[in-house]
Amino acid sequence: MQQIFHGLSAAPGVGLGNVYKYAPAAQVGESVGERGDGYVAHPAQFGTPVEEWERFLAARLLVDEELARLAQIGQAATADIFLVHREILHDSTLTDAVRAAIDAGSDATRATHLATGQLVQLFRGLSDQYFASRATDVRDVGQRLVNRLGGITSARQLDTLPTGTILLAEDLTPFDTTHLDQAHVVGIALAASTPTAHTAILARSLGIPLVCGAGSEILQLQNGMFGIVDGIRGRMLVDPDEETLEQYRLTRARLQRFQAEALSQSHEPALTPDGVRIPVRVNVNSREDLLHIDSNGAEGIGLLRTENLFQHRASPPSIEEQLAAYRDVHSYTNNHSLTVRLLDIGGDKPVPYLQQQAEANPFLGVRGIRLLLRHPQMLTDQFRALVQLAHDVSPVSRIRVLIPMISKVNEVQQTLALFEKIPGYRHCRQELGTLEIGVLVEVPSAALLARHFAPQVDFLSIGTNDLAQYTLAADRVNSTVATLATPLDPSVLRLIALTCEAGRAAGIPVAICGEVAGDPSVQPLLLGLGLNEVSVAGPAVPLVKSAIRRVDMAAAEALAATALQCSRAQEIHQLLHDL
Numbered sequence: 001m002q003q004i005f006h007g008l009s010a011a012p013g014v015g016l017g018n019v020y021k022y023a024p025a026a027q028v029g030e031s032v033g034e035r036g037d038g039y040v041a042h043p044a045q046f047g048t049p050v051e052e053w054e055r056f057l058a059a060r061l062l063v064d065e066e067l068a069r070l071a072q073i074g075q076a077a078t079a080d081i082f083l084v085h086r087e088i089l090h091d092s093t094l095t096d097a098v099r100a101a102i103d104a105g106s107d108a109t110r111a112t113h114l115a116t117g118q119l120v121q122l123f124r125g126l127s128d129q130y131f132a133s134r135a136t137d138v139r140d141v142g143q144r145l146v147n148r149l150g151g152i153t154s155a156r157q158l159d160t161l162p163t164g165t166i167l168l169a170e171d172l173t174p175f176d177t178t179h180l181d182q183a184h185v186v187g188i189a190l191a192a193s194t195p196t197a198h199t200a201i202l203a204r205s206l207g208i209p210l211v212c213g214a215g216s217e218i219l220q221l222q223n224g225m226f227g228i229v230d231g232i233r234g235r236m237l238v239d240p241d242e243e244t245l246e247q248y249r250l251t252r253a254r255l256q257r258f259q260a261e262a263l264s265q266s267h268e269p270a271l272t273p274d275g276v277r278i279p280v281r282v283n284v285n286s287r288e289d290l291l292h293i294d295s296n297g298a299e300g301i302g303l304l305r306t307e308n309l310f311q312h313r314a315s316p317p318s319i320e321e322q323l324a325a326y327r328d329v330h331s332y333t334n335n336h337s338l339t340v341r342l343l344d345i346g347g348d349k350p351v352p353y354l355q356q357q358a359e360a361n362p363f364l365g366v367r368g369i370r371l372l373l374r375h376p377q378m379l380t381d382q383f384r385a386l387v388q389l390a391h392d393v394s395p396v397s398r399i400r401v402l403i404p405m406i407s408k409v410n411e412v413q414q415t416l417a418l419f420e421k422i423p424g425y426r427h428c429r430q431e432l433g434t435l436e437i438g439v440l441v442e443v444p445s446a447a448l449l450a451r452h453f454a455p456q457v458d459f460l461s462i463g464t465n466d467l468a469q470y471t472l473a474a475d476r477v478n479s480t481v482a483t484l485a486t487p488l489d490p491s492v493l494r495l496i497a498l499t500c501e502a503g504r505a506a507g508i509p510v511a512i513c514g515e516v517a518g519d520p521s522v523q524p525l526l527l528g529l530g531l532n533e534v535s536v537a538g539p540a541v542p543l544v545k546s547a548i549r550r551v552d553m554a555a556a557e558a559l560a561a562t563a564l565q566c567s568r569a570q571e572i573h574q575l576l577h578d579l
């Protein structure tokens with residue numbers, strides 16, 4: 001029977017597929033049995049060989065039904081793939097190998113792991129291109145069986161999820177999310193979390209629909225059930241009735257059509273009918289994002305989050321290592337500008353080697369520039385690498401350095417004073433013109449005081465994810481307060497307007513790189529408030545450009561003036577809805 005779980009829309013789009021629960025091994029608890037090869041299962045699940053074989057057969061039946069369903073909802077080309085997968089599922093080479101492993105003492109899950117692993121190796125070793133490419137299909141089928149038998153328990157398995165997976169979890173770390181593959185994961189539903197958590201930001205940049213705050217009931221669902229993630233209305237459905245399913249298939253097709261239309265013009269500039277040109281750049285969180293910059297038509301990188309480079313390692317990267325990484329990223333920009341945000345750790349992104357003190361409220365603690373000013377070596381090393389890059393790039397390119405978490409004017413001054421000491425800084429900023437310094441306005445005090453520091457920098461960028469969190473005192477990773485922290489609250493809009501005023505007075509551009517900028521429907525409001533540049537998740541670039549091309553600036557300014565007089569976010573949503 002159809003069930004609906006309501007949550008919050010965290011990444012747009014509609015995904016149809018089979019649900020699998022991700023419960024990292026550490027959370028499974030004491031009873032977990034580790035078999036030494038990364039595979040983890042519950043000892044309670046081990047049965048006699050006969051029972052294990054029956055478990056395998058039951059899982060195989062369910063996977064067969066699952067594949068039949070996927071063949072039915074997909075397009076003709078994908079239907080063929082699922083047909084091949086069904087053949088693999090029943091192939092005696094696979095089933096005989098599973099049987100042999102069970103008879104030799106393995107439980108069904110481990111036996112499936114072993115048997116598919118052997119078959120994958122066998123196919124990979126074949127010189128015939130056709131058979132070699134079947135290895136991926138075998139792995140897909142094997143993972144589908146394993147998910148049915150035991151569930152997903154390690155981040156490593158997230159790399160190999162079968163096609164058409166809807167991932168369910170309590171929450172995902174940003175690290176887990178970087179393991180996901182858009183070709184295989186068609187949707188994510190999280191019991192907790194919020195649209196501005198870094199996990200949601202990553203899902204958007206991967207183009208995977210995501211619903212968060214859907215409640216712990218979603219974790220009671222059985223692996224393999226058929227479901228829909230509706231990232232537009234913020235809900236998750238399982239076992240949809242035929243009529244609902246048909247509606248969603250049509251919606252998905254319509255969204256794909258819009259995206260394709262926008263994509264066909266994505267290399268044109270975003271110019272309003274009155275001739276205002278708005279550079280549309282991309283937010284980059286991972287290597288994957290770099291690969292699509294060109295095809296999405298982004299005019300450079302408006303926010304490179306550098307935390308990945310510093311996390312999950314024992315010590316900070318050297319200047320040379322950083323320079324190599326930034327050079328590599330720059331090579332994808334086509335000599336457009338590259339905005340690199342200085343390391344913004346703390347908050348929901350800790351770094352073990354810094355031995356940060358445990359904090360009761362890490363988002364209000366030593367984060368971003370506060371941390372960097374306490375570790376000046378790390379700050380200046382990162383900056384040295386960026387100055388070197390600015391020195392080496394073509395004169396038409398711009399390396400823009402963005403300072404995160406500024407809350408006091410003297411933090412800007414202290415940071416600039418440290419920069420002054422770096423050889424080549426003045427030369428690149430003042431003579432070559434390839435280096436620009438900007439402040440990320442994401443704390444209300446920074447917006448209120450922007451006019452004091454704007455004259456000392458070259459640009460401002462507004463981070464509405466944090467600006468909303470800090471203005472409305474609503475933790476960006478706590479789903480119970482997520483609806484409070486909307487960037488379309490009039491309080492946040494007033495701070496955006498103040499920042500734009502400060503930028504205008506200082507004669508410098510003001511960009512927006514918070515997630516709200518990726519919503520095509522808010523472009524009239526953003527432009528009306530005075531923003532000059534936007535930076536958004538890669539898949540949103542074409543749609544945002546299309547939306548900007550329809551903005552009448554006079555009407556947008558009138559809209560912004562009305563919005564600034566509103567007292568509630570709902571009124572602003574209504575204004576946008578009525579456009």
Ligand code: PEP
Pocket residue numbers: 201303305344442462463464465466467513514515
């Ligand atoms: C923001 O706060 O809006 C922002 C762009 O930075 P992050 O989401 O990485 O904190």
Ligand code: MG
Pocket residue numbers: 442463465466
């Ligand atoms: Mg931020």
